[in-house]
Amino acid sequence: MNPKDFPEDAVHENGNYENKCVVCGSHFIGLKRRVLCKECYQRPPVTFSQRIAELEEAVRVLAHDRVHGIADMIGAAVINNHTARAAVEKARKG
16 A cells, blocks of 8 residues: 555545645545645645745755856857867868
8 A cells, every 4th residue: 555645535436536746746546636645745834944945945956057057058169169160170271
């Protein structure tokens, strides 16, 4: 038995649907309109300050990834530009 399922929902007409948890992404069996698996549903609520800290960390990680992604693209453009110039010079020389 999956600990994320709601076996108590099975007695209801619409209690055997496969759903996807919006928090952890796991699939679970339960009522048709459930959006949280049993584990996420039973987890203690997150405080506002905890959520702010999580969001700040996510923004920091995204900003870091974006900066490095842009730097990688610039580096690739410089390399491609250098390679193109070398090819043009080689073609001119004959």
